[in-house]
Amino acid sequence: MLTEERQKYILEQLSHQKIIKTQTLVTKLDASESTIRRDLQEMEAAGLLKRIHGGAKQLMKLDTEPDMLEKSSKNLHEKQIIAKYASDLVKNGDFIYLDAGTSTYEMIPFLKGKEIHVITNSVYHANALVNLSIPTMIIGGTIRLKTKAVINAFSVQQLELLRFDKAFLGINGVDANAGLTTPDPDEAIMKSTAIQQSEQLIVLADASKFNKVSFAKVAEIDAGLILTNSLPEEDHAIYTQLTTIKELVL
Incomplete structure (x- = not known):
């Protein structure tokens, strides 16, 4: 699977759940742990997610004030x-x-x-x-x-x-x-x-x-x-x- 495809999948998963584990991505994407870690590093550098111990989580957007x-x-x-x-x-x-x-x-x-x-x-x-x-x-x-x-x-x-x-x-x-x-x-x-x-x-x-x-x-x-x-x-x-x-x- 291409890098773009893996990273697109990761973003899609994070849109449904706030946290995703590295081992889950390894299994679902049939990729090595080092490959997934590299993907997460690149995506964090691009401001797409935040890495945490054992995986990644959604970036929180600042809320505005409704009336x-x-x-x-x-x-x-x-x-x-x-x-x-x-x-x-x-x-x-x-x-x-x-x-x-x-x-x-x-x-x-x-x-x-x-x-x-x-x-x-x-x-x-x-x-x-x-x-x-x-x-x-x-x-x-x-x-x-x-x-x-x-x-x-x-x-x-x-x-x-x-x-x-x-x-x-x-x-x-x-x-x-x-x-x-x-x-x-x-x-x-x-x-x-x-x-x-x-x-x-x-x-x-x-x-x-x-x-x-x-x-x-x-x-x-x-x-x-x-x-x-x-x-x-x-x-x-x-x-x-x-x-x-x-x-x-x-």
């Missing part, structure tokens, strides 16, 4: 299950921070009746909270038209004056190496500041957020408790070693 409407329609059932569990962690008397995002938005119906104070940087969240007669403070600043989140330097200054019992954050990317990430650097600063001002961090991340990396880092993966409905099968052992992750049974 609130687009995000709200994705994985809704999973988000609601996670949100219900997260809301059970809220106790009477708590001052909690809910950052902008559809996962934290799904917590709001479950907070009704609790004797709490909520601080948020989301216009959507503030409106829903007030409609349920939940004492609410909204952070001031510039409203992002795409996400309806309030984010700028003034917003960060306000957060730095407050303290929370718990901060509940949505996140765009969760990766064992890259940590918690989001596309917007200003939003990353807001999230990081909320973490610093909170006694406890709870991150709501459905299965689609794992093995994803966005542009701006928020925190290390072990910065707080991460709630999810499912972990990636291929990296399940890696993530389950982290005591900061709880995989909910749906």
